[in-house]
Amino acid sequence: MAHYLRDKRIGSLTITEEDVRELCDIFFQRMNVVSATRxxxxxxxxxxxxxxxxxxxxxxxxxxxxxxxxxxxxxxxVERLVFATESFESLNSNRLRGTYVELKLDLADEQCWLVSSSDSKEWMDGSFTAIDEYLTKCKNKNRLIRTPWTPFAVYVLGQAVILALSLWLAVKIAPRLAVDSPVIIGFIILLFLYLPIWLFLHGQVMRWIALAFPNIKFHKQNRSLHWFGQAMIGALVIFALGQAGSWFLSLLGELIKSTP
Structure with a gap:
């Protein structure tokens, strides 16, 4: 096994075509840098x-x-990019010996790494630093969204929306309910109707967030409008929930009025 190794987890990057070109050039440059073994x-x-x-x-x-x-x-x-420079000894030994540097960027995998290893400390450090310094130019702000607190914040915000939507519909439909305290009754019914739905939708919302703010984003200029479609889907879901709640309370009101 090589004497020296450095690795680093990689994330919150936006990779463009020009970045791909520059990274390829760096890996070819490291191929031509002499590294004498011990x-x-x-x-x-x-x-x-x-x-x-x-x-x-x-x-x-x-x-x-x-x-x-x-x-x-x-x-x-684009789903994955892997850049690598390694010696023939590294290839033949499955990286147990020899020199190599590898950068793995994956759209779906959170475990994206830069790793460099060699018996030459200068080559190992030089390769790692050259790539790592370039990647700092590719950083985006997605790390501000992709935090351990995001699922909790989304869950609380969703519940607040459910509460507001339930109260608004309860006030709107109250005249159709022939019961005492129709607003309170309608609010409670809608709340118990929507909360289980939100428990199901929470996972889907987190998936949309992960797609909208990926750990690694491969940016192609002509493919940048698909998020508009996802936003439209989200708006349609909220509209459908409102219409379903209104219909449910209206139906409930008619049943109460028709009951002797």
């Missing part, structure tokens, strides 16, 4: 760069920047 200080390791891009449920391996960019432009949805 055992053979006079025999520099021979290294190669390779890349993996997965998009539209298909994965491809590439060995040049042009190939990676060609796949990028073909993609409807």
């Amino acid at each position: 055992d053979k200080p006079n025999e520099p390791e021979i290294k190669g760069a390779h890349f993996v891009i997965r998009f539209d449920n298909r994965g491809y391996k590439a060995y040049s920047t042009d190939d990676v960019l060609t796949y990028w432009r073909q993609a409807t949805k």
